[in-house]
Amino acid sequence: MEHVIFVPAIYHVDEISQLASLLSFIDNRIAVKDKKIILYLYSNRQVEDKDINYLKTLPVSQIVIYENDLFSDWEQPYIEAITQHINTIKPHAVISTSSDFIKSILARVAARFSCGFAVDCTDLIFDESTHNYSFLKPAYAGNINAKISVKNSSIVFATLKIKNVAECSFEAVDSKVEIVESLFEDLKPFSGKIKIIEKNLAQNIDNKLESAKIVIGVGRGIKDKENLKYAFELANLLNGAVGVTRPLVDMGWLDKEYQIGQSGKIVSPQIYFAFGVSGAVHHIYGIGNPKLIIAVNKNKDAQIFKIAHYGIVADATSIMKSFIKAFKSRLKGC
Template identity: 30%
Template sequence: MAKKKKQNSNNQNENLSSNQAEEMITRDIFVFAEIIKKSDKMTLHAVVPELLNAARELADKYTNMLKVCSIICTDYNIDSDFENIKRDLYINGSDKIYFIKSEKIQNYTGIAKAVSEFCKAKIPEIFLIGATIIGRSIAPLISSDLNTGLTADCTKLEITNFKDEKKLAATRPTFGGQLMATILCKNLPQMATVRPSVLQKRGDIYKEDGEYEEFIPNLDDFCNHLTILNTEINKNKLSAELENAQIVVAGGKGLKNEENFQKLIKFANLIGASYAGSRGAVDMGLIGKEYQIGQTGKTVAPKVYIAFGISGAVHHMVGISNAKKIIAINNDENAPIIENSDIAIVEDASKVLDELIEELEKNGNA
């Protein structure tokens, strides 16, 4: 039964791409409105406004008939915060909100199934999802169910003309960040995930209110196999903190030992910055994996990023490419980070840290 449905949507795609292009352009752009729990309040993940703004820009370039639709589908009870969530979605760029509801949605596998059933009914042109833990867990399940392509971790979304058709051109780092690839998708929906802090949210208010519809998916065939035995607060709540920090101070292998890394943390505290580490520092055990910045770690976009003893391998630079200013301190003037920074200081990183701490303790905080 499910197989047959899949076949149908495929055929539809083919027909549309050939001669019914006019009709296709009325299809909408979906954005997955991930809900997170933030100190007992349910709220949108910070990536959602960023995705909505990107979706708006894409919609305007496709044709102004395209709507940007936010898809709410969550295993949290959001009743008490629902009005705030709704308003945030309109303000940040939604024309319409779909709320997918079912008692069978108890975890991410249920979310994935419900959302993909919804997509089978509405086939969007483009579907954007945050490259968060939940986003990266549900997106491949949805794309597999819809038999379409999924481009992960995009850093840029554009519209391109391909064989007389408008297509989503999703650019992402690949090859460990050494190479950028612009990827197109033959099928619909064209799905992509984008990391938090990579795109900008809009500065103004789009709408105070808009269309709203609820959708009850048919989940008769869905069987939930997962049971949650235990939930504990992630001890390092720094994730959001780090991703939103204005100043980030990070250390790499060049700091060599624990003692020097403690200096880095002290310096960060003195100037009220967040601290982090490179993959090298994490591998050496100087700092936990949850503080890692780079392709397999976190992406940050601070106003100032100060790198101590980080060589600047491309997989690291991918994680800080949106930093406004990069200050690099490294005693190797051939380290790639020197060329890729705004301010380069060729000096021993721990020596510079000593001097900074001394100066701050003598003459007051920054």
């Protein structure tokens, strides 16, 4: 009997590199005969050929691409589609990335099936003899890894926060790709019990944080929201991206899309600059394993210095300005 893992993904939310890391992780962790990993990619526009060709190299048994105009910023079409597909393919587990949008969708789908839902997990354990799943996620400020078991559940639902693989290399496989262009033709955009009164769309963010080779990390040590402009200026100079700690998001300085850490994004830069970052374990988990970490903090005992390759005990904003000046000088004429 096949053991089916259903991976739902959203084209305009999940980066293809994230899916590569997730699918590779699932393939490695779940070692069972007749395993079948099925990827369903939901999109409100045509999926690019280069992305389809790349998806076909991933460790999946089948890829189904659903294209429909209703797949946008409204959750209901995804809920209906995923529910229908679960009823069709009858998976043993539904595992996805851990974006806020997909978590909101899968929570509602899991409730429809009266199943448990483990979110923001960092690892999974699969028992080959019983086919039972359990998951790990940090608890007590990251001091322990809590083990979560989903009991008495016909389907296991979970989202995983997996550190991106900078370069994935898979054996060439000929995954079957099916493209479905129409879905729920009679479903009206605002049908059902929920009435949309007003939409306030966040400003489009093109920070490319999860794929950046260089990340400028910023914490409370920069003291003033206005000083964020120096982080963005430095990121632009180095063709990098800006990421922040959770307190800056909580204070409203930047959108959550910029947050790095266990409750934010998992990144995998080659170089990570930490300006005014204390080094809390939840944030450190999110930066992956950079080849070079340069930390600047006025507190010589800051935790960030324990993992930094180079540390500067100084005012974070002042050093940022100095770096900008130095890189402008070096890059002039390049």
